[in-house]
Amino acid sequence: MTEPQSASSSPASPVSPVRADHSGGVPDLRRTGIHPDFWYPVAVSGSVRKKSTFAANFAGERIALYRGESGAVHALEDRCAHRQVPLSMGVVEGETLRCCYHAWAYRGNGRISQIPYLPKGVDRPPRGVHAYPVREAYGLVFVFPGDPAKAATTPLPDLPEFASPRHKTMTFSRTVHCHYSFMHENLLDMNHQFLHRGILGKIQPKLLGYETGPQFVEARYLFTHVGGKKDRGAGMLAAEGIGGSKSPDVITIRTQYPYQTLRLVAEGAEHPAFSLWVAYVPEDAEQRTNHAYGLLMIEKPPIPGALHIAWPFIRRFTERVFAEDRTAVEAEQRAWDEQRQDRNQEIFPVIRDVRDVLRANGTPILPAAALADSGFSRPCP
Template sequence: MKNGSTINSLQAALLEKADLRRVRSDPNFWYPVAWSREVRPGKALGVQFAGHPLVVVRPTNGAPYALDGLCPHKQVPLSKGAVCGDFISCLAHGLKYDRKGQCVSQNGAADAGLLRLKPWACREKDGLIFVFMGNQALAETKPLPDFPRVRDKRYRTRRFGQVVNCHYSFMHENLMDMNHQVLHSRLVGKMKPRFLGMDRGEDFVEARYTFARTGGKQPLSEALIYGQRRKDGRDFAYRDVMTIRTQYPYQTLRIETQGIDEPVMELWISYVPQDRQELTNRVFGLLSIKRLKVPFLLDLAWPVLVAFTERVFFEDREIVELEQQAWKELGGDHNVEVFPVILALRQLLRDRGVSPPQGE
């Protein structure tokens, strides 16, 4: 894999094409746009998908639905309005819409027939609200992502995420490139990753690593994930395998350790473009950790683990935002990528993504 000509031919292929940071997300997938808990019954929430404003409405009774986010009358965000039964009404002039997006008001001289919002396929699953922003006829044919660990009582799941000011491709690259463990060395001690190999297909790239600790003390939170499963304490060199996979457009990370059948940790993550240029994304992450043999030990230790993952996420965010910032200042992508699995990932993201609009 370290063959220089492979790298060079991959790089040449990349250079022929448009800047990866301008490639847009394929909308013909289900993307999460809100946590279920963000939209209580009788409330509405304004969200974005690639610059498209949406309102997610949860009626007093029944399933949530999603409509274009701006009232067609004067483009005031409907999320500022009020939910009445199954309807959403606009703050500004009280125009009321049903779940199909049709205006049903008869106030004043309003000719409601002209007022119509586009409805979007919307589903709720495992605490996430998804929309399908591509060809609506395809929505039924595309499966929602599945997270069996979230419903499995032998695991505990943490939901996390926030807005990160970068193109989603930086996020995929960052998670898959384990040389960036050096970034977290103050948190996790010195770790030496060993690349075990990669696998690729039409819609995925997968990298496998193992690790040896070369310095520093194993942190408590890491021990919670696999440490205490061993008798031999800190000596865990190259026993654990971390598998990172971009299954377009989602990404997963799985840790397996010797002698345990199921993963000790599994992460599912989606990077949802916010602005039209997709230079900002909102992260929706589900981090499932296998419970320990001692009951409730994981629960007791949960706050430590939450703080640990928050700090790792904070450090990652700083890096990807610096990378995006440099892209803006330099007016384009100047990466000199030297790691074959990342070159393969970049190719995948380019091939599966959508070209930017003409002139961008």
């Protein structure tokens, strides 16, 4: 975890002049791609069944996941080296994946294992398909789409609450039609609670302070419920002592590139009532659609079985909040698509700083024609 490089202003500090992203030569964040040299979830583990395949995507790269007889998951470029037919349409045999078209078989490292009709004396083609480093953790399948040499030294996110008997985890997996940066901004900027007034009632967020560094922005908010009717799920959270009460709660939200976390600590509590970890994984080459994978880890209340009873109501509550957020961020993306530039006039320093972090750590999105002209190709075995 990166140490703070500069303490940024508290709410009482002066705000610098507005820096509109569409002026002053500042690169448009919505044309910045996510950096591939990290572990990204591309599937829920339960979706990749034994001896079956699963079609995944990362920023326009099609990936065929398959789980072999041993239970291990493999990740290959989703195009057969022969005729480019998707390998995700293939058949799993032991630890190999056989293309559905001409039955070419591939090992988990991408090398061609067998071509059934290969004539005697004819060598196999020297190139197989690209294989991605793959790991399974937290009920998710992670791949490393960047430089494979960096995979071994790049850690997975550390989520101690996931395995803790004191917590129960709710998994989310949703496609959102917007650039991943809108998602970071939405969660970090708690000033948008008016959007959720029908679910949360009247919430008064107050920025207590924030820190920023080359790879992170962390903001702390004080949340106070000041009136209005809450959704039943929010009421269940409060009733079971899982935040959401009338007393103020402190929420800490952190973008630690490329992931994001949220932790809620009720007033006077020693441990967070719940914590959320989320990754926004671009699906298309232009990165205007992302898949959000989230893990909501909720501390169990003292009453045995209470959380189990509340679980359906909590899920409904979180799904409703997410649905409203999705409506907003997808509207932001449509505005960008219509104008083909970022015309946001952002005044909140936390969001301006997270935009800088996402720009600095990302990579430019090349137009499809430029990518083709560059001759870019994945190394194959």
